[in-house]
Amino acid sequence: VNEQVEWELSHYLPGPLSDYKVIMTNSKFEYNNYKEILFICIRKEIINNINTLAQFSDSVLSKLLVENIALENFINSQAIISPQKNQILFNIDLIQLVSHFYFKGLYYNSYSENINPLKSNTLEEKILKLAKEHYLNIKNLNEQLPFGESKELEIFLYGQALTNSIEEQIKENFSCSIEKFNSTKYSDDENKEIAVYVEALGLCC
DSSP, X not given: OHHHHHHHHHHXXXXXXXXXXXXXXXXXXXXXXXXXXXXXXXXXXXXXXXXXXXXXXXOOOOOOOOHHHHHHHHHHHTTOOOTTOEEEEEEEOSSEEEEEEEETTEEEEEEEEEOOOOTTSOHHHHHHHHXXXXXXXXXXXXXXXXXXXXXXXXXXXXXXXXXXXXXXXXXXXXXXXXXXXXXXXXXXXXXXXXXXXXXXXXXXX
């Protein structure tokens, strides 16, 4: 297994494998004798730079979560993700649209596209155009995957550039269920881990 992983990563990563921190996640997809496991690779240089910044503020870097893991923790705490459903999370940022695909409750894939330059489109037109393209890519992928019975998709919206107008346009152009994340929906249960909310505040607000 280790040899297979090293071979796979050597064909995906720019530069030697020794330059990366390799993390095996809990996202595993199985069908008969076939299995997919999600790995995340982060340049050690980036981790070292973040650690240096932490030390400047007399802090210690104990855990590093990439966006999709922070989101997964948050949406699981809100009971948004379901093992019986497949979801698309549109992150509408100021400079890019990032679409995360969660398959049967687990993170599977992401698509990223720059919004600027606008050229012949307005900002809202460009966002809607990219959202449609990402949706079709994910829809096609969802229908081709052998593991999983449900082919329905739900859409969730969040991001710094998300406005009421953009939300309404997306709802008008998509027939599936669409919701906006509410990052202020906290639980009254004091025993719940508050970190799941903190991780997502910068992503969902």
